[in-house]
Amino acid sequence: MDIRAIDLYRLEVPLHTPFKTAVREVNSAQSIVVAIHTDDGSCGWGAAPATAKVTGETLDTIAGVIRDPLSALLIGRPLEDFNGLLDTLHGGIEGNYSAKAALEIALYDLRARSLGVPLYKLFGGDGSPLQTDLTISVNPPKKMVTDASHAVANGYRILKLKVGNDVAEDLERITAVHAAVGDGIQLRLDINQGWSAKETVRALAILEKRDIVPELLEQPVPAEDIAGLRYIRERVAAPVMADESVFSPMQTIRLLEQGAADIINIKLMKAGGLSRALLIAQIARLYGAECMMGCMLETSISAAAAAHLTSAFGAGIQKIDLDAPGLCQYDAVTGATRFDGPSIELNHSPGLGIEGPGHIRGLTAI
Ligand SMILES: C[C@H](N)C(=O)N[C@H](CCC(=O)O)C(=O)O
Numbered sequence: 001m002d003i004r005a006i007d008l009y010r011l012e013v014p015l016h017t018p019f020k021t022a023v024r025e026v027n028s029a030q031s032i033v034v035a036i037h038t039d040d041g042s043c044g045w046g047a048a049p050a051t052a053k054v055t056g057e058t059l060d061t062i063a064g065v066i067r068d069p070l071s072a073l074l075i076g077r078p079l080e081d082f083n084g085l086l087d088t089l090h091g092g093i094e095g096n097y098s099a100k101a102a103l104e105i106a107l108y109d110l111r112a113r114s115l116g117v118p119l120y121k122l123f124g125g126d127g128s129p130l131q132t133d134l135t136i137s138v139n140p141p142k143k144m145v146t147d148a149s150h151a152v153a154n155g156y157r158i159l160k161l162k163v164g165n166d167v168a169e170d171l172e173r174i175t176a177v178h179a180a181v182g183d184g185i186q187l188r189l190d191i192n193q194g195w196s197a198k199e200t201v202r203a204l205a206i207l208e209k210r211d212i213v214p215e216l217l218e219q220p221v222p223a224e225d226i227a228g229l230r231y232i233r234e235r236v237a238a239p240v241m242a243d244e245s246v247f248s249p250m251q252t253i254r255l256l257e258q259g260a261a262d263i264i265n266i267k268l269m270k271a272g273g274l275s276r277a278l279l280i281a282q283i284a285r286l287y288g289a290e291c292m293m294g295c296m297l298e299t300s301i302s303a304a305a306a307a308h309l310t311s312a313f314g315a316g317i318q319k320i321d322l323d324a325p326g327l328c329q330y331d332a333v334t335g336a337t338r339f340d341g342p343s344i345e346l347n348h349s350p351g352l353g354i355e356g357p358g359h360i361r362g363l364t365a366i
């Protein structure tokens, strides 16, 4: 079964409410979608969002490197040489991890389809459903309280609060949300690189005095400040999670060797797809570190791929932040993995279960 063609599309899904972090604000989830066709008429689907502030990639660069050089490296090759295809893909160009992730997801989808199994079975999973947290965008405290209360009313038990603009204001945000939702709801704090190491330690001491103990602290300091992560980890009770500081398996090893994180936030879009994400999870397990499966602001095509891997990896990925489809006004994909509030129900049909372009709302060929 040889790869015959790779088609590209754009997909845009409006959000319920603007997504705001310490580094960016967007109103829709935008992705490049890839369809890899084989000569027996099969098609595998993948997608990648543009997160230029984190990965350095835009929709144009993702589409551009998929067109040249990556497509030409894959077209004409047999799917049966699967590991060879992955090596070619990753060796074909430096960086460009989201573009590679889109292609990898489509290759894995094709492979699972060719074997007649859902994607999770390729990774040895049983397809158990998952529960995700929900991200609350950074806003004035009153708005965050409204959004958090709405999330809790919709069944979410874990909230990820975006902060990182101004420490004093952030403390008011966190305190207000905690007072509104109570101790029964776990709060993850994603600072998106917005504080310094010393500010983080001081902020956590203040929260402790207010009896607020976050479940975890995500990327409090700039990505390159590995010493800062370690400084915080040695001084605060809450576990420290690395996000923007860790893209690759090798960075995971370096970070854990330096004792700079308790938890690794794995994202397909940082790792370059499923194979590297799995490797990161395995490395973390060897070091006794926990993992979160996270996502960018992406649509359900790529979030579903991450969910399949997470479900299969079982207790090795303890935390889940695959909420992006739930932030969208509608799920662009019908008849596949279902994102229903906090619950993620994997498809049990072959691959990712996407039946064709007619089952993806709003696709535009490019
Ligand atoms: C959407 C997900 N829950 C999330 O918060 N991801 C962000 C980055 C998303 C983006 O900017 O597209 C994160 O974990 O930092």
Ligand SMILES: [Mg+2]
Pocket (backbone or CB within 6 Å): 190, 192, 218, 219, 243, 244, 265
């Ligand atoms: Mg993060």
